[in-house]
Amino acid sequence: MYRAILPNGQLECAAYEKRDHGIDCYDADEEFLAFVPYESLEALLAEGAYERRAPSVM
Template structure:
């Protein structure tokens, strides 16, 4: 699972694809969630890498 951090919030998705000008976000059933232009993506986090209690935001 991935968490896309945007200036105005977050979008959780199961997979993503790089497009020419941004990210296409999808559910695990391959349903399209959103297109996010690269300039609006602050971060793309892999939720499987860190457990929630191990994360620190400064």
């Protein structure tokens, strides 16, 4: 699972594909969820980032 961190919230996706101007997010059934432009994407985190106690620098 991944979390796309946006200025106004976050989007959970099971998979993503990099595009020229952003990422395509997909659910576990490989259904398209959303296109997120790089300008709106603050971070893309793997689920493991939330399992650590201390934050790490990426």
